[in-house]
Amino acid sequence: MPVPITFLVDDSCPLIHVYRFHKEEVHGSPPYTDDGRLLLDSIPNEFLDRFCDVVERHGIAGKFSIIPAPAGRGDILSGIEDYHPSVTREWMDTAKRRLSERFDFCPEMITHNLTADLSTGGYFDEGESTWSQKQDRRTLTPYLTKALEYLKAADIDATGVTSPWTFAMAVEDEYIHAIVAAQQAVYNRKLSWYFLYTLHDKPASKPWIAFQEGDTTLISIPSTVDDFWWQTIDSPRSDPEFVDGIADKIITKDGSRGKVREVLDAGGWPILLTHWQSLFSNGLETGLAVLDEVGKRINKVLAEAVEWKTCSELSRLICDSNPPHKG
Ligand SMILES: [Zn+2]
Numbered sequence: 001m002p003v004p005i006t007f008l009v010d011d012s013c014p015l016i017h018v019y020r021f022h023k024e025e026v027h028g029s030p031p032y033t034d035d036g037r038l039l040l041d042s043i044p045n046e047f048l049d050r051f052c053d054v055v056e057r058h059g060i061a062g063k064f065s066i067i068p069a070p071a072g073r074g075d076i077l078s079g080i081e082d083y084h085p086s087v088t089r090e091w092m093d094t095a096k097r098r099l100s101e102r103f104d105f106c107p108e109m110i111t112h113n114l115t116a117d118l119s120t121g122g123y124f125d126e127g128e129s130t131w132s133q134k135q136d137r138r139t140l141t142p143y144l145t146k147a148l149e150y151l152k153a154a155d156i157d158a159t160g161v162t163s164p165w166t167f168a169m170a171v172e173d174e175y176i177h178a179i180v181a182a183q184q185a186v187y188n189r190k191l192s193w194y195f196l197y198t199l200h201d202k203p204a205s206k207p208w209i210a211f212q213e214g215d216t217t218l219i220s221i222p223s224t225v226d227d228f229w230w231q232t233i234d235s236p237r238s239d240p241e242f243v244d245g246i247a248d249k250i251i252t253k254d255g256s257r258g259k260v261r262e263v264l265d266a267g268g269w270p271i272l273l274t275h276w277q278s279l280f281s282n283g284l285e286t287g288l289a290v291l292d293e294v295g296k297r298i299n300k301v302l303a304e305a306v307e308w309k310t311c312s313e314l315s316r317l318i319c320d321s322n323p324p325h326k327g
Contacts, residue, residue, distance in 0.1 A: 003307070005308055006309050007055075008223055008311075009279075010276070061102040063162070066105055066158075067110075102308070110147050141182055147161070160194055190215050192218055209319070223273035229246065230287075232286035233277055243289045253301070270306065
């Protein structure tokens with residue numbers, strides 16, 4: 001049996017280069033790359049087209065976040081600030097048309113930036129992750145419900161949720177109950193998943209059942225392969241040697257080394273994490289070139305060993321291999 005392999009894309013959303021805004025507004029750092037280039041404000045729709053070309057070419061599957069109100073600058077329903085609403089609509093249509101089949105969609109909370117004040121429509125002066133650590137299910141459930149409602153209203157089936165940074169890790173049991181309740185309320189869904197843990201130092205890891213009660217199950221899907229793409233944000237290089245060197249950290253051309261190999265050898269499931277900004281590489285798209293190379297290598301040298309799966313498919317596999325106890 002081939003081992004499931006999955007690709008997690010965080011921070012994706014229409015137009016907004018969300019990393020640029022949370023770097024400045026949540027972390028208080030100047031919006032520059034480490035080598036001193038100004039981070040771009042937006043990511044053009046054509047980048048999504050080119051991303052879809054790459055994942056389709058290699059049959060890559062996984063999950064694709066859609067931040068509903070990215071950085072608090074407009075939203076996926078009414079459109080992103082400073083752009084005609086048709087540009088946002090076009091991005092959403094492309095994502096649905098080209099990614100639905102082999103990617104799960106999910107919100108990554110509401111703004112991935114400052115916390116939305118649901119009672120006023122404004123924002124608190126605190127990032128979503130910091131805010132979340134002091135909440136309980138009574139406040140987290142409406143927040144998650146709002147995030148899912150945005151996607152549902154955009155005709156997106158959001159099968160799980162992604163946690164920005166370590167969202168609600170300090171109150172995880174409350175968070176788990178909130179996810180279950182929000183999925184039930186918005187989609188009437190009984191089996192769902194969430195991404196919170198990065199277990200890059202525990203290569204033997206697989207997803208696990210975080211909650212099970214009656215016919216309701218929540219699966220925790222951790223990443224096991226670090227975001228090696230990230231370094232492309234902070235480098236002006238995009239030459240083939242640079243691309244190959246990063247791909248080697250994930251899987252070498254002969255399949256004998258790299259983090260994916262380490263996870264397979266340890267008996268874990270390779271769950272690769274990246275970010276929209278890591279693929280965009282501040283406009284150079286070096287990360288996307290790395291993904292193209294990694295996709296090619298995996299199909300060439302690991303075709304028998306692994307099989308691309310969505311997060312829903314991983315959840316179903318975990319459920320089926322752990323039947324609920326009877327009696
Ligand atoms: Zn994120």
